Amino acid sequence: MFIEIALFCVVIALLFGYWNVNQIYAIWLKCNIPFDKGQFPYGNMKDVGEKMHIFELTNNLYKRMKKQAPVAGFHVLTNAAVVVTDLDVVKRILVSDSNLFMDRGIYRNEEDPLSGNLFNLDGPKYKEMHNKLMPLFSTEKIKLMFQSMEEFADRLSSYFFDFIEGRPTDLNLQDILARYSSDVMGTTFLGSECNSLRDETTELRRISKKYLGKGRERGLKYFFRNTFQETAKRIKMTETPKEVSDFFVRLVKSSIDNRDTTKPKKNNLIELLMSENTNEKSGSLTLHETSAHAYIFYVAGFETLTNTLAFCLYEISKTREIQEILRRQILQVFKHKADQASYDSINEIPYLDQVINETLRKHPPAPVLFRTATSDYQLPNTNMVIPMGTQIMIPVYAIHHDETIYTKPEAYNPDRFNKDNMKDGHACSFMPFSCGPRACIGSKFAMMHLKITLVNLLRKFRFSIGSKTPFPLKFDKKAAVLSADDIWLTVENLK
Numbered sequence: 072m073f074i075e076i077a078l079f080c081v082v083i084a085l086l087f088g089y090w091n092v093n094q095i096y097a098i099w100l101k102c103n104i105p106f107d108k109g110q111f112p113y114g115n116m117k118d119v120g121e122k123m124h125i126f127e128l129t130n131n132l133y134k135r136m137k138k139q140a141p142v143a144g145f146h147v148l149t150n151a152a153v154v155v156t157d158l159d160v161v162k163r164i165l166v167s168d169s170n171l172f173m174d175r176g177i178y179r180n181e182e183d184p185l186s187g188n189l190f191n192l193d194g195p196k197y198k199e200m201h202n203k204l205m206p207l208f209s210t211e212k213i214k215l216m217f218q219s220m221e222e223f224a225d226r227l228s229s230y231f232f233d234f235i236e237g238r239p240t241d242l243n244l245q246d247i248l249a250r251y252s253s254d255v256m257g258t259t260f261l262g263s264e265c266n267s268l269r270d271e272t273t274e275l276r277r278i279s280k281k282y283l284g285k286g287r288e289r290g291l292k293y294f295f296r297n298t299f300q301e302t303a304k305r306i307k308m309t310e311t312p313k314e315v316s317d318f319f320v321r322l323v324k325s326s327i328d329n330r331d332t333t334k335p336k337k338n339n340l341i342e343l344l345m346s347e348n349t350n351e352k353s354g355s356l357t358l359h360e361t362s363a364h365a366y367i368f369y370v371a372g373f374e375t376l377t378n379t380l381a382f383c384l385y386e387i388s389k390t391r392e393i394q395e396i397l398r399r400q401i402l403q404v405f406k407h408k409a410d411q412a413s414y415d416s417i418n419e420i421p422y423l424d425q426v427i428n429e430t431l432r433k434h435p436p437a438p439v440l441f442r443t444a445t446s447d448y449q450l451p452n453t454n455m456v457i458p459m460g461t462q463i464m465i466p467v468y469a470i471h472h473d474e475t476i477y478t479k480p481e482a483y484n485p486d487r488f489n490k491d492n493m494k495d496g497h498a499c500s501f502m503p504f505s506c507g508p509r510a511c512i513g514s515k516f517a518m519m520h521l522k523i524t525l526v527n528l529l530r531k532f533r534f535s536i537g538s539k540t541p542f543p544l545k546f547d548k549k550a551a552v553l554s555a556d557d558i559w560l561t562v563e564n565l566k
């Protein structure tokens with residue numbers, strides 16, 4: 072009799088579980104939102120990180136559902152999610168109604184000191200930190216960093232000179248640019264003098280290579296933590312392995328302890344933060360807070376800049392005419408070899424902005440933006456409701472490749488961004504750095520870095536596609552930011 076009762080209970084529990092799971096995946100019927108039905112346990116994420124990148128999932132939904140509704144439903148594991156398919160709704164979420172969508176819904180754990188960084192924070196703590204950190208990214212402060220960044224670009228050119236020894240040589244750009252960007256970001260934001268361009272064995276490079284950016288398991292853990300935050304807390308999941316957090320906290324502490332307080336040298340974040348911290352208005356940050364923000368600046372900048380530079384050099388190598396137009400404009404500003412670049416002079420080359428913008432359009436490093444609905448949200452002029460807690464995805468890649476917005480979107484054409492063509496676009500049709508109050512805090516720094524590097528390289532070298540570069544490029548399905556597997560370019564000295 073006992074066995075029958077036990078079996079009966081198991082069957083009831085299974086039926087209840089089945090009914091419950093079906094209810095979860097049928098939520099979009101109640102909200103009148105068209106959807107792709109998910110399946111337990113992955114929802115619609117089964118192939119993400121293996122057969123497809125998350126941007127491909129959102130791109131497919133965007134293309135299929137755009138004509139039907141302003142949002143399309145799906146599931147991240149068991150969490151309801153929507154892809155926004157209408158630019159006006161994108162603008163509402165990111166800008167006009169952004170107070171209802173400020174959070175990214177990212178799991179944080181007190182035991183992981185780096186998880187309390189600006190990207191992950193939400194609520195009043197986010198606002199407080201944003202107000203403290205924003206002044207560090209003003210044009211005035213960015214200008215202070217110009218000289219040291221120019222020196223890094225010179226080091227990159229010297230590296231190319233030494234490597235190619237006067238003859239056209241194939242180089243794996245991705246790797247070299249990763250080491251270069253790591254040095255720039257490490258020195259600027261961690262206050263630690265780095266030289267992984269020449270020495271691949273540095274600790275910062277080892278940690279970055281081992282832990283940052285890639286991995287399906289890492290991606291799934293990220294979505295698991297965000298979906299099941301209570302469980303993640305109970306089992307003490309952390310975002311960064313202990314080795315990583317210990318390393319970054321140690322690095323930042325040593326930068327603070329060893330900074331030279333006798334000289335007014337403020338060209339790195341730690342020096343700037345320390346001087347802001349002595350200012351009563353800004354209040355001081357703890358070691359863990361400083362480490363968490365310095366860490367996120369390093370991580371957010373390192374891969375986005377590496378990949379933007381790699382894609383840009385790849386595109387202008389594929390279309391040599393564009394490279395020559397750009398070089399001509401650069402050489403008009405820097406007529407003599409000895410002419411020094413300055414913040415103002417690199418901003419006098421309109422075609423440089425066009426080339427960078429077109430690269431960021433075609434290959435947006437952050438191809439999807441994330442938000443969480445903090446209350447139920449009725450979509451204007453519809454009977455559709457996005458329920459509270461829904462994960463919102465803004466499909467930047469899909470928007471940048473929408474042929475109703477950009478004619479022949481797969482073509483690389485910097486003229487899309489000349490003065491005349493820029494006039495009448497929708498505010499959210501081009502958003503590599505996003506829009507609204509949670510847009511990229513480092514965008515001015517990023518543009519300066521990209522310009523300094525491209526000007527420095529194109530004054531000295533000519534680039535063409537190397538024979539080992541696959542055509543078309545293969546995207547890395549496991550990477551957090553948009554990146555290609557292999558970009559080999561042939562580099563030669565300019566006569």
Ligand code: HEM
Nearest residue numbers: 190368371372375436437503504505509510511512513517
């Ligand atoms: C080409 C380079 C870069 C691109 C394309 C880029 C793009 C983005 C995007 C799309 C976001 C998300 C905005 C949103 O969710 O609405 C973001 C956020 C962020 N980025 Fe960047 N980024 C770049 C470089 C940098 C650099 C160099 C830094 C640091 C110095 C940086 C620091 C951050 C931080 C801290 C956030 C979070 C901002 C917040 O939540 O308030 N990024 N970035």
